[in-house]
């Protein structure tokens with residue numbers, strides 16, 4: 001497991017882009033046959049990419065978690081951004097089509113990830129937070145997610161938000177998670193940008209064609225920094241930071257939040273004209 005130590009609200013202002021990356025951006029998450037996990041001190045999230053090949057991959061515990069198994073004191077959300085596969089949780093099997101979600105409850109002991117076809121492997125993106133109570137493991141197909149249409153073609157931000165792990169669908173402890181897909185010709189996510197001091201957030205951009213980037217915006221609204229990101233890396237956003245971006249083409253991303261409440265709509269919006 002890698003460790004990513006974030007920068008604070010004062011020091012990020014004087015950091016170079018490579019230093020900001022070290023503090024907030026993971027390495028590429030998906031490698032055939034591997035599980036790559038990164039622990040960030042932003043709300044103690046663990047961010048993972050799991051790409052099973054011929055063999056199943058088990059979710060391992062780590063010395064630093066000081067836990068008998070990974071989910072002993074944690075919940076995890078998983079979204080498959082690759083080919084079809086399945087996840088087994090304590091012997092129960094969940095088919096995972098592309099863009100399906102699985103919420104894995106606290107105290108799930110044995111978690112195994114599979115790909116149906118090694119030529120088109122599943123790519124499981126995982127975000128885990130500490131959990132304080134035992135709930136139920138739930139599979140959410142993309143069709144069962146709550147969806148919201150936002151933006152317009154005129155302002156280049158026409159997009160659909162799919163909320164799969166959220167109150168009313170999954171009883172989680174702090175995790176809220178889903179996918180945003182930008183329509184062809186739209187490039188701006190989270191426009192206008194916002195903060196939510198009550199929660200932190202992690203974005204993982206994907207389905208960006210080779211050679212394209214998303215210019216991810218972070219920092220306080222009056223001290224914005226730009227990180228040009230490739231597909232399939234995650235970027236952590238502290239509670240004081242905006243998280244928005246424009247791509248060189250359209251794309252999708254998984255967002256995941258943890259914190260003291262789960263209200264998706266309580267964001268503090270910032271006028272684009274106020275960004276500095």
Ligand SMILES: O=C(O)C(=O)C[C@H](O)C(=O)CO
Nearest residue numbers: 159161180189190191201255
């Ligand atoms: O494009 C958007 O707008 C989003 O996807 C917003 C994120 O879901 C978010 O930041 C929720 O707090």
Ligand SMILES: [Zn+2]
Nearest residue numbers: 194196201243
């Ligand atoms: Zn947000």
